[in-house]
Amino acid sequence: MKISYKWLKDLIELNESPAEIDRLLTGTGLEVEGIEEIESIKGGLQGVVIGEVLTREKHPEADRLSLTTVDVGGETPLSIVCGAPNVAAGQKVIVATVGATLYPTGSDQPLVLKKSKIRGALSEGMICAEDELGVGTSHDGILVLDTDLPNGTPAAEYFGISSDYLIEIGLTPNRADAASHYGVARDLKAVLKREITLPSIEAFKTDNQNLPIPVEVRNTEACPRYTGLTISGITVTESPEWLKQRLQTIGIRAINNIVDITNYVCHELGQPMHAFDADKVLGKKVIVTTVAEGTPFVTLDGIERKISANDLMICSEGVDGNPEPMCIAGVFGGLTSGVTETTTSIFLESAYFSPVWVRRTAQRFALKTDSSFRFERGTDPNMPLFALKRAALLIQKVAGGSISSDIIDLYPEPIADFKVNIKNRNIDRLIGKSLEKDLIKSILESLDIQVTDETETGFTAIVPPYRVDVQREADVIEEILRIYGFGQVELSDALSSDYISDFPVNDPEKLKLRVSELLVGNGFNEMINNSLTKPEYQAILGESLAGTPVKILNYLSEDLSVMRQTLLFSGLEVIAYNSNRRQKDLKVFEFGKTYHEIDGKFIEKERLSVFVTGNITQESWFEKSREVVFHDLAAFVNQVLTSMKIRDVQKQEADSAVFKSGLTLLANKKPVVSFGLLNAAVAKKLDIKAPVYYADFDWEYLLRQYNAAVEYAEVPKFPEVRRDLSVVLNKKVTFEELRQAAFKTERSLLRAVNVFDVYEGANLEGKKSYSISFILQDEQQTLTDKVIDKTMQRLIATYEREFEAVIRK
Incomplete structure (x- = not known):
C-alpha cells in the first residue's frame, strides 16, 4: 500500500522525517518496505532550462536534422543538432544542457546528456519534446513555449515542480483498517499521542431537490448500509494539478475530476465510492439486489461477464421495471453507466458491503481493484456518510454543481461494536511484562478502543467495528503490545526459541x-x-x-x-x-x-x-x-x-x-x-x-x-515479436554500445537484442554491417503493428542520431 508523506501531514501534525515515520510505523506492525522521493517530474529537471532558438539551418549531411543556435542565458549561444520537424528561429523552447539527466516517459532508464558530434556537427545539448522531459507523451515535435521568462530560467520553475515522499507499506491481510491515509494516521496518533484533524464537512448542505433518485436495498445481508445523493450541473474535465499530483504520488492514474475525487476519498479515508451518470440511471431509481444467473454485463474494461445469482449488483429500475445492472457492487463499475466528459449530473454512492459477498465475487471474476481490496477485508460501516459528504464537497470544488437531493442513508441494522472481556493476568502473561493499568487504558483509548466495566481482575474492551481483526482477548493484548513497543519488553535470561523453517547457509x-x-x-x-x-x-x-x-x-x-x-x-x-x-x-x-x-x-x-x-x-x-x-x-x-x-x-x-x-x-x-x-x-x-x-x-x-533462494517468473500470457534491422556503422562502434542504446530508448517493451550477422568487406571501407534482431513483448496485452512500428522507428532514430548509422532497406 502506498502512502503520501505530505498527505499524512494534512491529517496529523508531523515534525518527524520520513525515515523516522518509517521506524514508528514498522514498530506498530505497519512494516515500511521502502521510501522514495517523488517529484512531480522525475529528476526535478536538473540542468534543464528555458532557451530561445536564434538560428536554424538545414544539416548539410542529413535531411531530417537541423543546425540551431540557442540562447540559454550563457555568455555564448549553444550549438544544438535537432531532429524535430517543427524547430524554428524565434521559438522559446526547453533545453537540456550537457550533464542534465532526463527520465523520458515510458522509459525506466535515465538519459544523460553529453556533448557529442552528430553527422560531424557539434551538439551541446538537446531541445526537448514532451516525452523526453517526462511531462507528457507527445513526440511529434519539440515543446514550444508561450512565456516571457528570461532565457536560462530553470525549467523546474516553469513547470512548478513539487516533491513528496512515497511510503510503501507491506500491509498484512488483517490490517484492513490501515488501508488509507486516515488509517495510517490513526496508528501514528496512538504512538505519538497527537490528535488527528479530519477534513471539515460543516459546509455540506443540500442545495435543491431537483434530482431525487430513491434507493431500494433488496439484500441487506450483502449490503448492510447504503448512502447516496445526487449532484447536478457539474463539468467533467481534467483534474486540477493538486489532485493529480496527490494521486500520481501513490501510483494512481488521473482520469477526470469526478472519478479522481472518488479515488482520492478512497485512499484518504479508506471508503471506496462510485459515481454513476445520473442520466443513465433508468427509471431514476437505484436497486441493490442480485440478478438472474448468467445475466450478461459489460464492465469498465469492455469485457462481457456472466453474472452469478450470488453477485450483488447495483442496478437501475429499467424500462420494464426489472433491475438493469450498472455496477458489480464493491468490485467493478459498468461500461455504460460511468462518468464521461458529457456527464452533467451524477448519483454518488458510498456504502458498506459484506466482505464475504465481495470476496466471493472478486475471486469468481479474478478482479482485484482498490475497491474490492478494501471491501473484502472489511471497511468501516460508520464511514460511508462522512465520506459521502467529503466527496460531495470536493466534487463541488473541482467540478461545480449543486447537491440536488437529500442524503439517502439506508442502515436498518447498525453493526455493533465488538465487546471483548480482558483479564489483567493474561495481559502480563502474553506481553511478558506487567504494565500499569493507566498506561494500558491510555493505549487502548488512543486506538479508539474504550475501556469499561473495570475491576481488580480485568475489564471489557469496546472495539469499533472497523477493527475487524480485534475480536478476541489475544487481539486486544496484541494492540497494547504493538503500541507500547516490542522493543521495550526486556528479554529474559532464560529465553529460548526454535525454528520450524530451515535457513540454509551457503557452503x-x-x-x-x-x-x-x-x-x-x-x-x-x-x-x-x-x-x-x-x-x-x-x-x-x-x-x-x-x-x-x-x-x-x-x-x-x-x-x-x-x-x-x-x-x-x-x-x-x-x-x-x-x-x-x-x-x-x-x-x-x-x-x-x-x-x-x-x-x-x-x-x-x-x-x-x-x-x-x-x-x-x-x-x-x-x-x-x-x-x-x-x-x-x-x-x-x-x-x-x-x-x-x-x-x-x-x-x-x-x-x-x-x-x-x-x-x-x-x-x-x-x-x-x-x-x-x-x-x-x-x-x-x-x-x-x-x-x-x-x-x-x-x-x-x-x-x-550467491543467493540460494529460487527465483521464478510467471510465464508471459502474450506473445513476443521479433523485428530485424540491418545497419551500416563505423568499425569502432561495438555491439554493446548498440545494445545499451536500444535499452535506453525502449525500456518497457524491449526484451532482447542480438546480432546474428556481421559483414565487413572491401566495399565497406572503414565500416561494417550488423544484422540485429529485437525481441519485443508487452506483459499486459498483445502488441499491435502500430506500437511495434513506432518502437522500431524510435530505435532507428537513436541509431541514426548517436552512431550515424545507415539503415539498409
Whole structure:
C-alpha cells in the first residue's frame, strides 16, 4: 500500500522525517518496505532550462536534422543538432544542457546528456519534446513555449515542480483498517499521542431537490448500509494539478475530476465510492439486489461477464421495471453507466458491503481493484456518510454543481461494536511484562478502543467495528503490545526459541564442487598448482598485480621464493608442460589462492582461473576441427556466472598488460571476471607460441553474492515479436554500445537484442554491417503493428542520431 508523506501531514501534525515515520510505523506492525522521493517530474529537471532558438539551418549531411543556435542565458549561444520537424528561429523552447539527466516517459532508464558530434556537427545539448522531459507523451515535435521568462530560467520553475515522499507499506491481510491515509494516521496518533484533524464537512448542505433518485436495498445481508445523493450541473474535465499530483504520488492514474475525487476519498479515508451518470440511471431509481444467473454485463474494461445469482449488483429500475445492472457492487463499475466528459449530473454512492459477498465475487471474476481490496477485508460501516459528504464537497470544488437531493442513508441494522472481556493476568502473561493499568487504558483509548466495566481482575474492551481483526482477548493484548513497543519488553535470561523453517547457509565447498562439475562437464580438467612461484613473474605484469610479492624467508630455491600473486603463471606452466609433450588442445581450470602484501598487510584472495588453447573441437568424420576463439571462452564464463546467479553485468575493456583483447565484467561496479586472448608476449615468456584464452574470476565475490533462494517468473500470457534491422556503422562502434542504446530508448517493451550477422568487406571501407534482431513483448496485452512500428522507428532514430548509422532497406 502506498502512502503520501505530505498527505499524512494534512491529517496529523508531523515534525518527524520520513525515515523516522518509517521506524514508528514498522514498530506498530505497519512494516515500511521502502521510501522514495517523488517529484512531480522525475529528476526535478536538473540542468534543464528555458532557451530561445536564434538560428536554424538545414544539416548539410542529413535531411531530417537541423543546425540551431540557442540562447540559454550563457555568455555564448549553444550549438544544438535537432531532429524535430517543427524547430524554428524565434521559438522559446526547453533545453537540456550537457550533464542534465532526463527520465523520458515510458522509459525506466535515465538519459544523460553529453556533448557529442552528430553527422560531424557539434551538439551541446538537446531541445526537448514532451516525452523526453517526462511531462507528457507527445513526440511529434519539440515543446514550444508561450512565456516571457528570461532565457536560462530553470525549467523546474516553469513547470512548478513539487516533491513528496512515497511510503510503501507491506500491509498484512488483517490490517484492513490501515488501508488509507486516515488509517495510517490513526496508528501514528496512538504512538505519538497527537490528535488527528479530519477534513471539515460543516459546509455540506443540500442545495435543491431537483434530482431525487430513491434507493431500494433488496439484500441487506450483502449490503448492510447504503448512502447516496445526487449532484447536478457539474463539468467533467481534467483534474486540477493538486489532485493529480496527490494521486500520481501513490501510483494512481488521473482520469477526470469526478472519478479522481472518488479515488482520492478512497485512499484518504479508506471508503471506496462510485459515481454513476445520473442520466443513465433508468427509471431514476437505484436497486441493490442480485440478478438472474448468467445475466450478461459489460464492465469498465469492455469485457462481457456472466453474472452469478450470488453477485450483488447495483442496478437501475429499467424500462420494464426489472433491475438493469450498472455496477458489480464493491468490485467493478459498468461500461455504460460511468462518468464521461458529457456527464452533467451524477448519483454518488458510498456504502458498506459484506466482505464475504465481495470476496466471493472478486475471486469468481479474478478482479482485484482498490475497491474490492478494501471491501473484502472489511471497511468501516460508520464511514460511508462522512465520506459521502467529503466527496460531495470536493466534487463541488473541482467540478461545480449543486447537491440536488437529500442524503439517502439506508442502515436498518447498525453493526455493533465488538465487546471483548480482558483479564489483567493474561495481559502480563502474553506481553511478558506487567504494565500499569493507566498506561494500558491510555493505549487502548488512543486506538479508539474504550475501556469499561473495570475491576481488580480485568475489564471489557469496546472495539469499533472497523477493527475487524480485534475480536478476541489475544487481539486486544496484541494492540497494547504493538503500541507500547516490542522493543521495550526486556528479554529474559532464560529465553529460548526454535525454528520450524530451515535457513540454509551457503557452503563454499558445495558451490566450488558445483562449478567444478559444470566445467568438467564442458570438457575441462582441474589443476592443483603450487602456491610458491618465481619472483621474475612479478616483472612481467608489473603494476597489474595487486601489491608486492610475499617473500619466503627460508625458501629452498630461487624458483620457489615468493607466493603467487596470480593464478596466470602456474596455469601457463601447466600448458607449457603439456604442449611440450604434444598435448596442445587443452581446457583446464584451477581454484586457488593468491597472496599480496599491501601497505604492510598480508592478504589472501580466492580466485578461479580458466584456460583454453588449441582446438575447441576434435577432427572427426562429421565435423572438422576448429581453433578456439574468444566467444568459446565467453560462453564458458557466462555459464559460470549464471550458475552463481550473476546476471546483470556491465562491460569494460580488460587490462591490456594481460590481454591482447578482452573484457572485464562488473556486477554492482565490482569486477567479477576478466577474460580474453592473452598477450602473446606474456605467453612467450613461458615459451608458449599458440594463442591462449584465459579467464580470472574473483571467487570470493561470487561466493558473497550467491543467493540460494529460487527465483521464478510467471510465464508471459502474450506473445513476443521479433523485428530485424540491418545497419551500416563505423568499425569502432561495438555491439554493446548498440545494445545499451536500444535499452535506453525502449525500456518497457524491449526484451532482447542480438546480432546474428556481421559483414565487413572491401566495399565497406572503414565500416561494417550488423544484422540485429529485437525481441519485443508487452506483459499486459498483445502488441499491435502500430506500437511495434513506432518502437522500431524510435530505435532507428537513436541509431541514426548517436552512431550515424545507415539503415539498409
